[in-house]
Amino acid sequence: MRRMTARPANAHQARLLRLLRDGGPNSRAQLGDQVDLSRSKLAVEVDRLLETGLVVADGLAASRGGRRSHNVRLNPELRFLGVDIGATSVDVAVTNAELEILGHINQPMDVREGPVAVFEQVLSMAAKLRASGLAEGFDGAGIGVPGPVRFPEGVPVAPPIMPGWDGFPVREALSQELGCPVMVDNDVNLMALGEQHAGVARTQHDFLVVKIGTGIGCGIVVGGEVYRGTTGSAGDIGHIQAVPEGRPCACGNRGCLEAHFSGAALARDATEAAQQGQSAELANRLAANGGLSAADVAAAAAAGDATALDLIREGGRSTGQVIAGLVSFFNPGLVVIGGGVTGLGHNLLAAIRTQVYRQSLPLATGNLPIVLGELGPTAGVIGAARLISDHLFSPA
Amino acid sequence: MRRMTARPANAHQARLLRLLRDGGPNSRAQLGDQVDLSRSKLAVEVDRLLETGLVVADGLAASRGGRRSHNVRLNPELRFLGVDIGATSVDVAVTNAELEILGHINQPMDVREGPVAVFEQVLSMAAKLRASGLAEGFDGAGIGVPGPVRFPEGVPVAPPIMPGWDGFPVREALSQELGCPVMVDNDVNLMALGEQHAGVARTQHDFLVVKIGTGIGCGIVVGGEVYRGTTGSAGDIGHIQAVPEGRPCACGNRGCLEAHFSGAALARDATEAAQQGQSAELANRLAANGGLSAADVAAAAAAGDATALDLIREGGRSTGQVIAGLVSFFNPGLVVIGGGVTGLGHNLLAAIRTQVYRQSLPLATGNLPIVLGELGPTAGVIGAARLISDHLFSPA
DNA sequence: GAACTTTCTCCTCTGAGTGGACAAAGAGGG
């Protein structure tokens, strides 16, 4: 199949495409209710979209008491590629234009191997999805990387945990390989977009998404739009001081949040505790696996291990301490906790909530939900698809 | 004079009014260069604005090598009232439509006396300005209060330092009294608007303004617009923890920034130091004035008093600690320090800078100016005038 | 089968906006 290259010609068409993306097949009449255009003008724009092939007829809908309506929908052959590069694994997924996941692969990986090796892996994963018949090609791709990005150019800048990626033209390179438009963003921002599109943040305009994985980052959404900051490093909260004179951090300071609580820090602390004989449960797991991960701590806590629970509570306290400051400052309508450590579940959440509600003022916390993300590992790839579709479904 | 009641009829007219506000008198040709409209359309809109009386002809400009242009300008008889209510004083100013201050009064006051008493004072100050011939009436007024505001309604909510104001219909009441449109906002947000309009932040889109006065607050500007948060309490950073297990705060917690550094905290610490004989300089001033203020500390530091300097440095360190976190999170392009304690000047600034540059990552601080506000006590009233003019100069 | 609903199309009308022609007013050179 030839890939679509058409783009909406004006703001109305862009608006219609997004409505069809978010609301599925729709009749002209239903679209008209949402879009504040006369029926005649609406018909003209829909017809033009049909001509471009971005939108296709989708049969007759059931009657609502009168003439049955002719539905239209986004072309079901459109395909987006969503890529979420983490510190230690990659997610690649194919979606249709309505951002439904048609196929999803996760593989372990190490970003520190550099862009060339990682790209090869991503492309072979994409090829695999294509070979399985899910897509003949891609109309657009979104990709998230675990570090700051100069967004307009789609280039990582000074990423601490991904040496070798600084200045690598991710957007340009991937666009060449795939032959389609590409947008690049920070992985946390994509997670925020994902939760906004299909998760817990669907109705929110101003919210935060705190992703606790190998590192810690925060996605910021202001007025429904992702806020990226002046140099693309907004939300980089891993190095905010959580514990004065605390543990030394790779950044050179002491007491950074990331040094006290993150997938890596938790594994380290659990290993120490096991080695010092503080927990038989953790020691057993250490012996069995030759190492400990956040998942081991979660399992131990679930099994009632007090040491594991303490580690989680202490981490939640540090995290809550930092989030409390952000809540006072930003006054969000929602805080979403996500990332690898969400396996720690409600123990973690409870510790964070306690700290935030204690430290922030009532006006800011009064009606503030603090919840776990709803989409788990798919948040990133859905956000990636959303990113590129927002780009493509905007006036040329 | 009859007050203007006209409003721009469309976005073009609003745009033109703002250009004239920010750029002063202008010819049609110059306006056309900035506005991306054909000369014919532009002429039509300018003519309509002339008809409303919002804009008036302003004679001929010098030739630029051809026919001389007919300048137009905002009606020079338009008057805005800017009111900045602080914790311990009020500023009231009159501006023209170009937001130039024509008259400015400052008087001591105590917000805790409640809205009725404060309103009376504000109205008598406004009457005084009017009586001096600066205005025959007001076309709009902006007013700032030292606490969170439900912005759309113009009503303070749960303001900690201003009991009695909770839910008081400031906008409605002032509008009735003055007979003109009124907008209400947090005093810190107005300071940010002021510095954006006429101060150090003129070219910035994303920046923070930290106001250190009786309390501490932060104005947040995102994409050129003030961000107010979900419940209007965004920027309320006074109760972020700066010192773990630090001084008890009125809010019930310990170690809040405001408990360690603010006009009130500084006066308290200086008094303690003086009483304990740590500083002869401060003790002298205490004896002379019967009390100490931030200004005394500034004077003592300027005179070389080591204790005063230490107090300032320590306060700057705490403030810098909190700002460092905000910088990591928000990645602003500029941080402005303002409010009463800016009298402490460069000693304070240096301490803040040191702490921020040490604690935040290079990508966020690399090109980040941290500067004192440029407008001093006029920032608030200019911001107030800007607030109402933004409101009036937007499509009806 | 009649009356009422809903959907969609077609046609006419309005008003925003463009762009070109032209007039007005000045600068500068020979």
Next chain:
DNA sequence: CCCTCTTTGTCCACTCAGAGGAGAAAGTTC
């Protein structure tokens, strides 16, 4: 002083987006 060039401002004809109404098409309900 006159001619040419430049800039500014006005007028007018033309295009196109969009609104809104009439009416056809297709169903439902009684």
